[in-house]
Amino acid sequence: MSLVKLKKELKQNLDVEKAKTALWFFKTGKGEYGEGQKFLGIDTPTKRKIAKKYTDLNFDDLQELLNSNIHDYHFVALVILIEKYKNCKVSDVLQKKIFDFYIKNSKNINNWDLVDISAPNIVGRYLLDKTDRKILYKFAQSKNLWEKRISIISTFALIRENQFTDTLKISEILLDDKHDLIHKAVGWMLREVGNRDRKIEEIFLKKYCKKMPRTMLRYAIEKFPEKLRKSYLLGNIY
Numbered sequence: 001m002s003l004v005k006l007k008k009e010l011k012q013n014l015d016v017e018k019a020k021t022a023l024w025f026f027k028t029g030k031g032e033y034g035e036g037q038k039f040l041g042i043d044t045p046t047k048r049k050i051a052k053k054y055t056d057l058n059f060d061d062l063q064e065l066l067n068s069n070i071h072d073y074h075f076v077a078l079v080i081l082i083e084k085y086k087n088c089k090v091s092d093v094l095q096k097k098i099f100d101f102y103i104k105n106s107k108n109i110n111n112w113d114l115v116d117i118s119a120p121n122i123v124g125r126y127l128l129d130k131t132d133r134k135i136l137y138k139f140a141q142s143k144n145l146w147e148k149r150i151s152i153i154s155t156f157a158l159i160r161e162n163q164f165t166d167t168l169k170i171s172e173i174l175l176d177d178k179h180d181l182i183h184k185a186v187g188w189m190l191r192e193v194g195n196r197d198r199k200i201e202e203i204f205l206k207k208y209c210k211k212m213p214r215t216m217l218r219y220a221i222e223k224f225p226e227k228l229r230k231s232y233l234l235g236n237i238y
Contacts, residue, residue, distance in 0.1 A: 099126040187219025
């Protein structure tokens with residue numbers, strides 16, 4: 001399968017009305033986080049289905065897709081990368097190549113849905129058996145919104161294996177971040193920790209609940225019993 005065929009197939013599935021809605025949904029206006037992105041308006045299941053037919057595309061092809069300002073191209077490129085990674089043998093050199101390619105393109109993974117589908121499945125999975133996870137902390141302290149979101153969302157793969165330390169440390173780094181997308185991401189990952197070990201999540205929350213942004217806190221305690229949730233929201237936690 002070729003890149004030309006992929007682009008042709010995607011354009012055959014475009015939906016003008018959905019594309020207009022996506023411009024609003026993904027905040028593409030001037031000064032917004034998705035400024036300049038274009039959409040074909042293709043639904044997610046269709047994009048995934050198409051992408052899985054083109055997993056033999058090479059890295060140059062994927063780079064061309066990621067260099068585009070068309071969001072759908074980015075999404076498809078990332079699904080292809082994820083599929084390539086899934087098909088790697090354990091400790092395959094291709095895993096490292098995919099990871100390095102992803103890190104090099106971190107600023108092209110430039111909307112929240114792109115981060116959320118890919119960061120745990122590439123960065124997180126790659127780091128599962130690695131002791132050197134400095135890249136997560138480098139990204140957590142980046143000025144780039146998407147690198148910061150990658151840093152925390154990548155830890156979802158670690159959380160699934162009951163490795164919580166990096167999630168908690170990165171959450172601490174991001175406590176003072178000003179962006180709503182980071183508040184939601186951190187709160188979500190803290191909630192995922194709590195789904196597996198609420199005691200560990202509560203130790204963190206008791207220390208920081210009065211300091212963290214309200215959106216972050218609300219996301220973190222979403223699954224708590226109502227009485228306990230209200231106590232956190234009112235700051236009646238000691």
